[in-house]
Amino acid sequence: AQTVTQSQPEMSVQEAETVTLSCTYDTSESDYYLFWYKQPPSRQMILVIRQEAYKQQNATENRFSVNFQKAAKSFSLKISDSQLGDAAMYFCAYRYNFNKFYFGSGTKLNVKP
Amino acid sequence: ETGVTQTPRHLVMGMTNKKSLKCEQHLGHNAMYWYKQSAKKPLELMFVYSLEERVENNSVPSRFSPECPNSSHLFLHLHTLQPEDSALYLCASSQDLGLAEFSTDTQYFGPGTRLTVL
Numbered sequence: 001a002q003t004v005t006q007s008q009p010e011m012s013v014q015e016a017e018t019v020t021l022s023c024t025y026d027t028s029e030s031d032y033y034l035f036w037y038k039q040p041p042s043r044q045m046i047l048v049i050r051q052e053a054y055k056q057q058n059a060t061e062n063r064f065s066v067n068f069q070k071a072a073k074s075f076s077l078k079i080s081d082s083q084l085g086d087a088a089m090y091f092c093a094y095r096y097n098f099n100k101f102y103f104g105s106g107t108k109l110n111v112k113p
Numbered sequence: 114e115t116g117v118t119q120t121p122r123h124l125v126m127g128m129t130n131k132k133s134l135k136c137e138q139h140l141g142h143n144a145m146y147w148y149k150q151s152a153k154k155p156l157e158l159m160f161v162y163s164l165e166e167r168v169e170n171n172s173v174p175s176r177f178s179p180e181c182p183n184s185s186h187l188f189l190h191l192h193t194l195q196p197e198d199s200a201l202y203l204c205a206s207s208q209d210l211g212l213a214e215f216s217t218d219t220q221y222f223g224p225g226t227r228l229t230v231l
Contacts, residue, residue: 044117044223045203095218098168098218099161
């Protein structure tokens with residue numbers, strides 16, 4: 001069975017600092033996709049970053065980057081120069097097929113001014 | 114914000130009521146999804162529709178009945194729900210199911226309907 005584990009229920013970071021959110025997953029597949037989604041309070045969930053498992057290069061999107069370790073089945077999200085607007089729930093997700101889409105339980109990120 | 118809207122945003126219903134949740138996407142996507150987000154539990158995929166055809170029912174009880182009349186609209190009909198069905202119900206859409214190489218499968222989520230079953 002495929003599962004996604006986010007071991008940090010809540011984290012805090014000082015504004016302008018860097019924070020890393022952890023995610024591990026379990027799969028027997030070799031080709032799959034990994035995602036980080038952000039869900040601000042009372043707002044819509046939006047895609048932050050996406051990684052294809054067949055790509056060795058880590059995905060980056062502006063201040064967001066991932067550390068994808070396929071052998072270790074690890075997919076952490078690094079947020080650089082944290083901003084107040086980054087405060088949200090962050091969900092790691094794994095997708096193998098259209099109906100095999102699994103989310104972690106989320107990490108609540110607090111950003112302190 | 115992301116082109117996916119959901120109504121109502123909040124719903125309180127009794128166990129004997131019948132209600133419907135509505136989702137509409139304005140993105141020209143071909144695939145739509147229903148998810149259930151319970152407190153302290155991972156997001157759970159419930160149903161998947163592609164080109165108005167249901168392609169996945171992820172072991173969801175029959176008291177939840179989806180309907181997709183066209184590629185822009187998705188409904189979730191509710192009847193005789195239980196208190197444990199209280200949750201945030203999220204709708205999402207994507208260009209396609211992401212089955213083909215290089216296809217776009219990124220899902221765009223709606224704001225959700227907060228459902229409370231009394």
